[in-house]
Amino acid sequence: MSRPVKILLQGVEKRYPASGGEEMTALQRLDLEIGVGEFVCLVGPSGCGKTTLINLMAGFEQPSAGTITIDGRPVTGPDPDHIMIFQDYGLYPWRTVLGNVLFALESRGIGKKEAQERAAGYLDMVGLSSFLRSFPHQLSGGMKQRVAIARALAVEPSVLFMDEPFAALDAFTRLRLQDEVLRLWGEKRPTMVFVTHDLDEAIYLGGRVILMAPDPGRVRKILSVHLPRPCDRTSDEFAAYRRELFEEFHLVHREAAGEAAYSI
Numbered sequence: 001m002s003r004p005v006k007i008l009l010q011g012v013e014k015r016y017p018a019s020g021g022e023e024m025t026a027l028q029r030l031d032l033e034i035g036v037g038e039f040v041c042l043v044g045p046s047g048c049g050k051t052t053l054i055n056l057m058a059g060f061e062q063p064s065a066g067t068i069t070i071d072g073r074p075v076t077g078p079d080p081d082h083i084m085i086f087q088d089y090g091l092y093p094w095r096t097v098l099g100n101v102l103f104a105l106e107s108r109g110i111g112k113k114e115a116q117e118r119a120a121g122y123l124d125m126v127g128l129s130s131f132l133r134s135f136p137h138q139l140s141g142g143m144k145q146r147v148a149i150a151r152a153l154a155v156e157p158s159v160l161f162m163d164e165p166f167a168a169l170d171a172f173t174r175l176r177l178q179d180e181v182l183r184l185w186g187e188k189r190p191t192m193v194f195v196t197h198d199l200d201e202a203i204y205l206g207g208r209v210i211l212m213a214p215d216p217g218r219v220r221k222i223l224s225v226h227l228p229r230p231c232d233r234t235s236d237e238f239a240a241y242r243r244e245l246f247e248e249f250h251l252v253h254r255e256a257a258g259e260a261a262y263s264i
């Protein structure tokens, strides 16, 4: 990889206790390098360890074996410079839109005046200037996720982890938010690790798409996507990447199901 390494995983394993005093292997000996400012997407069928992997990188869980470093330092717990965005937005329902972003900034020791300016600026970037005084329950799902994105970016983190952030949104909102995330990533260039089960979304967003397989969770294939971002989803080039990824995904499914065929 030409750019400097941001996140380095070496021999990472995660085992969980299972029934009958046994252990199950959620992730098996995983080696991976993610570059500074890279946009990586993790895809794979349910249960292949995507959430486990992103939680390990974010420091919410500790590996059973192996090491994870960010900027050369071992990950020992959550870091205020590394932000996670969840599918369910994680907003405080009792705070306004502005209040949600302000709280994130002030709790990181950013002064009131700067916090106000940054919060308003980032909410403007995601098109929510007219909703500063609204409460989360007054917003649509897409708007709530925009608040969560503005809040995460306002902190100006060096790494942004997103675990299926758009899974609960309708297709149209999803496409718009994909473009918004790409635009914001292009401006600030945080290192992005984005989990999705949508292969098209992964190709559209990621400079690399990491396809995982289950039982035990592992990396099955890494696809480098050489397309401009944003790219034309109707192009032949996009279709070629799609075909390559779907073919491999099809095999993963077939193996996981233990069946002769599985139709997508």
Ligand SMILES: Nc1ncnc2c1ncn2[C@@H]1O[C@H](COP(=O)(O)OP(=O)(O)O)[C@@H](O)[C@H]1O
Binding pocket: 016, 017, 025, 026, 044, 045, 046, 047, 048, 049, 050, 051, 052, 053, 217
């Ligand atoms: N806290 C836990 N305790 C026991 N098993 C877990 C725990 N978290 C995840 N697992 C198991 O690890 C595997 C991977 O889960 P997960 O990382 O959530 O997959 P994904 O996000 O790809 O759907 C699954 O078999 C899941 O049941």
Ligand SMILES: [Mg+2]
Binding pocket: 050, 051, 052
């Ligand atoms: Mg998951």
